Amino acid sequence: MPAYHSTFLSEPDTRVVGNFAVLPLRTKFRGPAYPASEDYDILDEAIDLFRANSFFRNFEIKGPADRALIYGILFISDCLSALSARNATADRNEAGRILNTLALEHFSIPGDAGFPLNSLYSAPRDRVEAELLRGYLSQFRQELAVRLITRVYADGDKPSKYWLAFTRRRFMNKSLS
Numbered sequence: 001m002p003a004y005h006s007t008f009l010s011e012p013d014t015r016v017v018g019n020f021a022v023l024p025l026r027t028k029f030r031g032p033a034y035p036a037s038e039d040y041d042i043l044d045e046a047i048d049l050f051r052a053n054s055f056f057r058n059f060e061i062k063g064p065a066d067r068a069l070i071y072g073i074l075f076i077s078d079c080l081s082a083l084s085a086r087n088a089t090a091d092r093n094e095a096g097r098i099l100n101t102l103a104l105e106h107f108s109i110p111g112d113a114g115f116p117l118n119s120l121y122s123a124p125r126d127r128v129e130a131e132l133l134r135g136y137l138s139q140f141r142q143e144l145a146v147r148l149i150t151r152v153y154a155d156g157d158k159p160s161k162y163w164l165a166f167t168r169r170r171f172m173n174k175s176l177s
Contacts, residue, residue, distance in 0.1 A: 002060070003052075003053050003056040003058075003059045003060075004049045004052055004053055005060075005062055005066055005069070006042065006045060006063075006065035006066050006068070006069040007045060008021065008023055008042055008045070008065035008068075009062055009063045009065045009066065011023065011065065014064060014065065016064045017124050017129045017132055017133045017136070018110050018111070018121055018122040018123055018124045018125075018129070018133065019064055019067060019121060019122045020064060020067050020068060020071070020110060020121060020133060021042075021063070021064035021065045021067065021068045022132070022133070022136050023041065023042045023065065023068055024036040024037065024041060025041050025042070025043060025139065025140065025143060026038075026039065026041050026043075026044075026143075027043075027139060027142075027143040028143075029139045029142045029143055030139070031135050031136060031138060031139025031140075032132050032135045032136050032139070033136055033139050033140070042065065042068050042069065042072065043072060043140070043143055043144050043147055044147070045069060045072075046068075046069055046072025046073055046075075046076060046144065047072075047076065047144075047147060047148060047151055049069065049073065050072075050073050050076045050077075050166070050171075051163075051166055053073055053171055054073065054077065054166050054169040054170075054171045055169065056171065056172070057172060057173055058172070059171075059172055061120065067120065067121060068140075070117075070120070070171075070172070071117075071137070071140070071176075072140070072144060073171050074117075074171060074172075074174060074175060074176045075140075075141055075144055075176055076144065076148060077166070077167075077169070077170065077171060077175065077176075078102065078175060078176050078177050079099050079102060079144075079145060079148055080148075080152075080163060080164060080166060080167045081167050082098055082099065082102050083095055083098060083099070083152070083159060083164065083167075084164050084167045090159070091157045091158075092149065092153045092157050095149055095152070095153065095159065096145075096146075096149050099145035099146075099148065099149060100142070100145060102141075102145065103138075103141035103142045103144070103145040104138070104141075104142070107137065107138075107141070107176070109124070109130060109133050109134050109137060110122060110123050110124070110133070111123025111124060111130065116174060116175065116176060116177075117174060117176075151163065152164070
């Protein structure tokens with residue numbers, strides 16, 4: 001059975017930096033992303049497909065939107081690892097602080113020496129594109145962290161064991177950290 005791919009592969013007029021799709025986001029955070037015209041965006045898709053795709057070690061990349069999906073899934077994995085490593089019994093507010101810190105801390109972008117997925121992503125052409133990608137990924141990470149908290153803590157003030165169980169799974173045997 002093949003892994004689930006992004007439904008945004010067929011989006012017309014998608015901005016691409018390097019080979020990473022800069023897709024519209026439904027977000028309250030400032031950044032270069034266009035506002036999404038629909039209720040479903042790449043962040044919702046990454047959260048929805050995380051648990052199913054985390055079982056796959058191989059993933060055929062069919063386009064730039066799949067690269068955005070991969071980044072989202074790997075960031076979710078890092079978020080869940082941070083939640084379980086710090087304290088699996090952290091309340092919703094503490095988890096929000098943990099993930100906000102993770103989303104805002106310095107991170108590498110494709111082309112940087114410290115980026116772990118340079119074999120899958122191409123570097124931005126110039127400094128302007130690099131800043132656009134860094135701003136987009138910062139906005140992407142912040143909004144994804146907020147949405148993940150609402151999913152993991154949907155039942156109240158305790159994290160869902162069905163989400164934290166996936167901290168041991170590694171999608172494509174990779175990690176962003």
